Amino acid sequence: MQTTSDRIAQRMKELGLQHKDLVVATGASKGTVTNWINGVNTPTNERLIKLAQALKTTSSWLLTGNSSPEFAQVEPWDSYTPLDDDEIEIPFFKDFSFACGGGSISEAIANETRKLRMSKATLRNLSITKENAVAATAMGDSMSPTIKDGDTIHLDLGRKNIKDGKIFAICIGGLFYCKRLYNLPLGGVRIVSDNATEFPELHLSEQDRIDQQFEIIGWVWQISSLENW
Structure with a gap:
């Protein structure tokens, strides 16, 4: 049976976090964080x-291990909210359809005022530069249950x-989607929805892509994801 320390270790591995990242994030001492990881004691209250x-x-x-470990509350922050030392702001788009149809992504990013906080360590561990990090609201249920309508997706451009x-964010014919992609011979691509019953997969040849x-x-x-009551 998993313990709290096991679950801490699990999430650290999944997110690529190190001991020092938890020290910075929680404000606890190195020894306290070590005790959490080793199961000597359990974090309480604000920590x-x-x-x-x-x-x-x-x-x-x-x-307890109950519910999904993947829950995270995501909120936009304004320009007056102070950032922690290990945080940056990334653009947060309520509608990412602008990226289709030949629009300038870099110009849209520069003009987007909505922001989300993001850990520098998380981006660094995934080798994602700040310039390539954006977030957007997902629409539709073609990728359900992996991505639900209204979820926040984080993209590496x-x-x-x-x-x-x-899973990639893609445009087809000027429309925006999130889909699983697979290479096909001769430059083709296989486009797959997790909700395959309602959204059959597509195969595009190299010419079809053009x-x-x-x-x-x-x-x-x-x-x-945010759960609704």
């Missing part, structure tokens, strides 16, 4: 909340080469 936020999960999951089975204005916007590296 527990900060630890859960750093691990992008809930206090309940850390203590620098990764556009297809790695089989990974004709249908297929474009890869970036790799979806994180999905954040």
Whole structure:
């Protein structure tokens, strides 16, 4: 049976976090964080909340293992909100459809005023530059249950080469989607929805990609959900 320390270790591994990242995020001493990781004692009160936020999960999951570990509350921040030392702001788009149809992504990013906080360590561990990090609201249920309507997706605009089975933000014919992509011979691409019953997969040849204005916007590296009561 998993313990709280096991779950802490699990999330650290999944997010690529180190001991020092938890020290910075929680404000606890190195020794205290070591004790949490080793199971000597369990975080409580405000430290527990900060630890859960750093691990992008809930206090309940850390203590009991109940519910999904992937829950994370995501909120936009304005320009007056002070950032922690290990945080940056990234653009947060309520509607990312602008990226289709030949629009300038860099210009839209520069003009977007909505922001989300993001850990520098998280981006650094995934080799994502600040310039390539954006977030957007997902629409539709073609990728359900992996991505639900209204979820927040985090994109790396620098990764556009297809790695089989990974989820990418794409444009087809001027419309925006999130799909799993697979390489096909001779420059083709296989486009797969997790909700395959309602959204059958597509196969595009190299010429189809040109004709249908297929474009890869970036790799979806994180999905954040908010539960409704």
